[in-house]
Each structure stands twice: as C-alpha cells, then as structure tokens.
Amino acid sequence: MRILLVEDDPTLRAQLRAGLQEAGYAVDEADNGRDAHFLGDTGSFDAVVLDLGLPVLDGLSVLKRWRSAGRVVPVLILTARDNWSEKVAGIDAGADDYLTKPFHMEELLARLRALIRRAGGLASPLLQCGDLALDTRSGRVTLQGQTVALTSHEYKVLAYLMHRPGAVVSRTELTEHIYAQDFERDSNTIEVFVGRLRKKLPPALIETVRGLGYRLVPLP
Numbered sequence: 002m003r004i005l006l007v008e009d010d011p012t013l014r015a016q017l018r019a020g021l022q023e024a025g026y027a028v029d030e031a032d033n034g035r036d037a038h039f040l041g042d043t044g045s046f047d048a049v050v051l052d053l054g055l056p057v058l059d060g061l062s063v064l065k066r067w068r069s070a071g072r073v074v075p076v077l078i079l080t081a082r083d084n085w086s087e088k089v090a091g092i093d094a095g096a097d098d099y100l101t102k103p104f105h106m107e108e109l110l111a112r113l114r115a116l117i118r119r120a121g122g123l124a125s126p127l128l129q130c131g132d133l134a135l136d137t138r139s140g141r142v143t144l145q146g147q148t149v150a151l152t153s154h155e156y157k158v159l160a161y162l163m164h165r166p167g168a169v170v171s172r173t174e175l176t177e178h179i180y181a182q183d184f185e186r187d188s189n190t191i192e193v194f195v196g197r198l199r200k201k202l203p204p205a206l207i208e209t210v211r212g213l214g215y216r217l218v219p220l221p
C-alpha cells in the first residue's frame with residue numbers, strides 16, 4: 002500500500018514518514034500544495050494524508066481540484082486544533098476523515114487502515130480468503146490458524162491482493178502500490194515475490210491470469 006504524505010513541517014513529516022514506513026507503507030511526500038497536487042494527479046496511491054495549511058497552494062484547494070477531476074483516492078486531512086470550521090470545509094471538499102493536531106501515530110494508522118479497507122469494499126480489519134487470514138492491525142498472516150512467516154515485500158504483495166478480492170491485479174499495479182516513486186522499480190521482482198508466496202501458501206491460491214496479472218482464488 003502506498004501513501005502520499007503532504008505536510009510542510011519537516012519535523013512532523015519525518016515522524017509521519019518513519020511511522021508509515023514502519024507500518025509497511027511505501028511513502029511519497031510533498032511539502033507544498035503544488036507538488037502534492039501534481040503527485041496526487043499522476044501517481045497511484047491507496048490513501049493521502051493531507052495537511053491543510055500548506056505553502057504555495059493550500060490543502061483545501063488541492064483536495065477540491067482532485068475531487069473535481071474525479072480522483073477518488075481516500076484522503077485524511079490534518080487540521081489545526083480548535084478549528085472546527087476547517088474540518089467542516091475539509092469534509093465538504095471531499096475529505097474522508099480528519100485528524101486534529103497533535104495526534105498519536107497509532108490513531109493515524111488505524112484511520113488509514115479503515116480508509117484503505119473501505120475503499121476496497123471491506124468492513125473488517127481481518128481480511129480472509131478461504132483458510133487464509135491477514136490481520137491488517139498486527140500484520141499477522143495465518144493459514145488454517147497457523148502463522149505464516151512472510152518477508153515485508155511478500156506481505157505487501159499479499160496484502161494488496163487481499164484488499165482486492167476477486168480482482169485481477171497486474172504486475173504494474175502491484176509495482177506501483179508497493180514501491181514509492183523514488184524506489185528502483187522492477188516489475189520482475191513482483192514475480193519473485195509471488196513465487197515465494199506460492200511456496201509458503203497453497204500454490205493454487207494466487208492464480209496467474211495470463212497477460213493480465215494475478216488473482217486470489219479462495220480454496221475450498
């Protein structure tokens with residue numbers, strides 16, 4: 002899962018980036034509204050954390066532009082304390098949720114998990130595909146109740162597929178959603194991760210749809 006982090010305060014941005022990366026997200030970042038708008042317009046993100054008070058172009062304007070262009074990415078806005086009208090304006094401009102500064106990283110992560118699973122049409126934080134379960138809160142994957150040990154990249158690939166039950170996901174899409182923009186991307190590595198997942202999980206679970214990508218198949 003890939004997050005666009007927009008915050009002009011360098012200290013807070015660094016803290017948020019570290020917390021998001023530790024939670025397993027690929028993170029792209031912007032420190033002003035113009036760059037944020039461009040990145041959100043051109044990149045593939047699973048959610049955006051958007052500060053409203055930004056230089057060059059304010060966060061509310063960025064959000065309005067994305068929404069009027071039809072961009073549906075979940076957006077969580079960061080608002081100043083005691084500014085209720087900013088929250089109202091943000092939600093009316095198309096924000097999906099808000100957090101008031103200061104906040105705890107755990108709360109930000111919980112809200113992001115909720116936004117991302119809702120965007121996939123999923124209500125529960127425990128994702129299931131037959132006997133396979135992935136707990137988005139703990140990052141634990143189990144097969145018939147037994148823990149499956151995965152590397153962080155294997156987990157990212159599996160988590161992305163499990164957020165899109167029944168959908169065929171291309172290698173390009175997987176690559177875009179598990180790596181940040183400045184990362185050395187190579188869609189061949191996706192095949193490697195899928196190959197490793199097939200060794201750790203029932204091999205038929207991840208179906209290859211020739212020429213299109215991969216799909217999770219619930220096993221009987």
Ligand code: CA
Binds near residue numbers: 008009010054055
């Ligand atoms: Ca700010």
